[in-house]
Amino acid sequence: DQQVKQNSPSLSVQEGRISILNCDYTNSMFDYFLWYKKYPAEGPTFLISISSIKDKNEDGRFTVFLNKSAKHLSLHIVPSQPGDSAVYFCAASALGQGAQKLVFGQGTRLTINP
Amino acid sequence: DGGITQSPKYLFRKEGQNVTLSCEQNLNHDAMYWYRQDPGQGLRLIYYSQIVNDFQKGDIAEGYSVSREKKESFPLTVTSAQKNPTAFYLCASSVRDRGLYEQYFGPGTRLTVT
Numbered sequence: 001d002q003q004v005k006q007n008s009p010s011l012s013v014q015e016g017r018i019s020i021l022n023c024d025y026t027n028s029m030f031d032y033f034l035w036y037k038k039y040p041a042e043g044p045t046f047l048i049s050i051s052s053i054k055d056k057n058e059d060g061r062f063t064v065f066l067n068k069s070a071k072h073l074s075l076h077i078v079p080s081q082p083g084d085s086a087v088y089f090c091a092a093s094a095l096g097q098g099a100q101k102l103v104f105g106q107g108t109r110l111t112i113n114p
Numbered sequence: 115d116g117g118i119t120q121s122p123k124y125l126f127r128k129e130g131q132n133v134t135l136s137c138e139q140n141l142n143h144d145a146m147y148w149y150r151q152d153p154g155q156g157l158r159l160i161y162y163s164q165i166v167n168d169f170q171k172g173d174i175a176e177g178y179s180v181s182r183e184k185k186e187s188f189p190l191t192v193t194s195a196q197k198n199p200t201a202f203y204l205c206a207s208s209v210r211d212r213g214l215y216e217q218y219f220g221p222g223t224r225l226t227v228t
Contacts, residue, residue, distance in 0.1 A: 043219030104156035
């Protein structure tokens with residue numbers, strides 16, 4: 001039972017354009033969401049997060065949007081740069097239940113073309 | 115420099131042998147985690163520990179064992195009972211920041227069992 005799903009295994013975007021990565025979840029108890037970026041043979045690095053009390057969080061070129069009614073979140077990267085090419089994982093947690101466990105999606109490989 | 119170290123980066127073992135993966139952190143984090151990543155899949159939680167001398171099974175704990183004798187260290191043993199041990203193993207730790215939790219990952223160990 002995949003509680004966090006990233007339905008697009010890969011995405012290709014031209015440099016300078018907007019990259020939009022999507023993530024859906026099924027567990028209504030999730031109240032904290034994160035995006036991680038991962039390069040090959042390295043550990044994931046934290047990118048940005050959002051609490052369920054918000055519907056948007058912005059940090060430089062990265063913006064995460066949360067639609068609780070649709071159980072959907074998205075990561076926008078604008079403008080996209082070659083260094084953004086990586087695998088992006090979304091993750092969710094039920095902080096309200098005191099849990100520190102993260103549930104990860106399968107990842108989306110983003111390729112930024114020059 | 116504060117961070118999480120995992121050693122070695124690559125590990126090769128013969129089938130039937132137990133092998134222990136090292137994870138050390140000097141971030142003074144209370145919680146530590148072990149995940150495995152398989153090709154095309156997200157990170158799956160093996161074990162986690164929220165405090166010294168305490169740990170809980172994650173989603174795929176069968177065939178693995180852990181210990182948490184020190185705050186800084188959370189070694190993972192892959193036993194011969196683990197049916198598909200070849201994978202990329204990631205260790206993480208977490209801190210509570212402004213009431214939220216973010217996990218920080220080590221560089222990973224790629225284990226190959228033949």
